[in-house]
Amino acid sequence: MIEDLELRKLFKAESTEHLARLDDGLLHLEKTAPTKRCWKKCFREAHSMKGAARMLGLSRIESAAHGLKAF
Helix, strand or coil: CCHHHHHHHHHHHHHHHHHHHHHHHHHHHHCCCCHHHHHHHHHHHHHHHHHHHCCCCHHHHHHHHHHHHHH
16 A cells, blocks of 8 residues: 555556556557557557556556556
8 A cells, every 4th residue: 555645646647547548559559460569559558557556566467557558
């Protein structure tokens, strides 16, 4: 748990944005022919989330985001 309330709010807002863009990208991949560009965008969102989680010591979120990158 992030003790600092301001950091917690910032992480929540940032993660919500990353997850929304990742969701959009995955839906796009599902509906159309997969492109390298779209895959890269999805991986970039997962990578950004992983980095933020690691910086804040949120190992479970970091591991989940890392798993998305590996997929």
